Amino acid sequence: MKQARRRLVVPAYAKVNLGLEVLGLREDGYHELRTLFQAVALHDDVIIEPRASGVTIECAHPAVPCDERNLAVRAAQALLRYAGVKRGLALTLVKRIPVAGGLGGGSSDAAAVLMALDALFKLNLGTTGLYPIARRLGADVPFFLFGGTALGLGRGDEIYPLRRQIESQVVIVDAGRAVSTPAVFRRIDGGLTPRENSSTIYRFVSSDLDGSAAYQILTNELEKAAFEEAPELAGVVRRARTLMRGAGAFFASLSGSGSSVFGLFDDAHSARRAVERLRSTGMTAHRCRTVSLDRYQRAWERALRVAGARPTWSQ
Numbered sequence: 314m315k316q317a318r319r320r321l322v323v324p325a326y327a328k329v330n331l332g333l334e335v336l337g338l339r340e341d342g343y344h345e346l347r348t349l350f351q352a353v354a355l356h357d358d359v360i361i362e363p364r365a366s367g368v369t370i371e372c373a374h375p376a377v378p379c380d381e382r383n384l385a386v387r388a389a390q391a392l393l394r395y396a397g398v399k400r401g402l403a404l405t406l407v408k409r410i411p412v413a414g415g416l417g418g419g420s421s422d423a424a425a426v427l428m429a430l431d432a433l434f435k436l437n438l439g440t441t442g443l444y445p446i447a448r449r450l451g452a453d454v455p456f457f458l459f460g461g462t463a464l465g466l467g468r469g470d471e472i473y474p475l476r477r478q479i480e481s482q483v484v485i486v487d488a489g490r491a492v493s494t495p496a497v498f499r500r501i502d503g504g505l506t507p508r509e510n511s512s513t514i515y516r517f518v519s520s521d522l523d524g525s526a527a528y529q530i531l532t533n534e535l536e537k538a539a540f541e542e543a544p545e546l547a548g549v550v551r552r553a554r555t556l557m558r559g560a561g562a563f564f565a566s567l568s569g570s571g572s573s574v575f576g577l578f579d580d581a582h583s584a585r586r587a588v589e590r591l592r593s594t595g596m597t598a599h600r601c602r603t604v605s606l607d608r609y610q611r612a613w614e615r616a617l618r619v620a621g622a623r624p625t626w627s628q
C-alpha cells in the first residue's frame with residue numbers, strides 16, 4: 314500500500330433537521346425516526362497527519378474530550394483496524410459547530426475522518442464501504458457521508474438523498490447550552506404512542522419543497538422533551554424562532570434534540586437582518602447557507618486533491 318505523508322485539512326459540516334418524527338421505541342433501544350437532514354456550511358476543520366502508530370487528538374474547545382471518548386478517534390481506530398492499516402494518526406479539531414447542540418458536530422467530525430482516511434490511504438471503500446463502519450459509530454454519522462438534503466429513516470441512519478436539494482440561507486442560534494440526546498429520548502418514552510409511519514415528512518418530501526406552505530407541516534417531536542430536559546431553553550428557543558420568523562424566515566425550528574435553533578431564509582438580506590436582531594438581544598447567531606449534495610461533494614474533492622486522492626462517491 315502506498316504510504317501517505319501529507320497533512321490533510323478536511324471540512325466537517327453541521328446538519329439541521331427539517332422536521333423530526335419519533336414513531337416508536339425499537340428493540341435495539343433506539344427510536345424509529347423519520348427526519349429530513351440538511352447539511353449547512355457552518356463547519357469544523359479536521360486536520361489529519363499520519364504518524365507511525367497510535368491515534369492522538371487535540372482540540373482547544375474545553376467541552377471536547379481529547380481521548381477515546383471522542384468519536385473522531387473511534388472513527389480513525391475503527392477504519393485503521395478494518396483496513397489493516399498499520400499506521401497511526403494525529404488528529405486536530407478546529408471546532409466551530411456548537412458542542413451537543415443538535416447540529417451533529419461530533420458525528421460529522423467522525424464521518425470526515427472516515428472519508429479522509431479512505432482517500433489518504435487509498436482504500437477505495439467509498440460511501441458503500443464506509444457506511445457500515447459509520448452506522449456502528451452513531452446514528453447521525455452515515456448522513457455525513459452524503460451531505461445535502463436527505464431523508465433519514467430507521468435510527469436516522471438509513472439515508473436517502475433527495476433529487477430536489479434545498480437551497481437557502483440559514484441562520485443558526487447557539488443557545489449556549491449542551492443538551493444530552495439520550496436524556497431527551499428517554500423523556501419521550503412515557504408519552505410515546507407507537508405508530509406505523511410518518512404523517513408529515515413523507516408529505517413534505519413528496520411536495521415540491523417550494524414555498525413556505527410546504528414547511529408549515531413539519532414539526533420536531535423532540536422539542537417538548539428537550540424543553541423538559543432544559544427548561545431554560547424554552548424561552549430562548551421561542552424568542553429566537555419568533556424573531557427569525559419576524560425577520561422573514563420561511564421555516565424556523567429546534568435542530569435535533571437541541572439546543573440550537575435555526576431559520577431558513579430566501580435571501581441573504583433577510584438572514585443578515587435576523588442575525589443583527591438576534592445579536593442585539595444578546596444571542597449568538599451565525600449566518601451560512603445550505604450545502605447541497607453537489608456542493609458537499611465538490612468541497613470534499615477540493616480538500617482531498619491535496620492528498621492526490623478523490624472520494625469514491627457511490628451515489
Ligand code: C5P
Nearest residue numbers: 343344346451452453468469494495498
Ligand atoms: O447513535 P448516537 O450515539 O449518536 O445516539 C445518541 C443517543 O441518542 C443514543 O444512545 C440513544 O439514546 C438516542 N437515540 C435514539 N434513537 C435514535 C437515535 C439516537 O434513542 N434513532
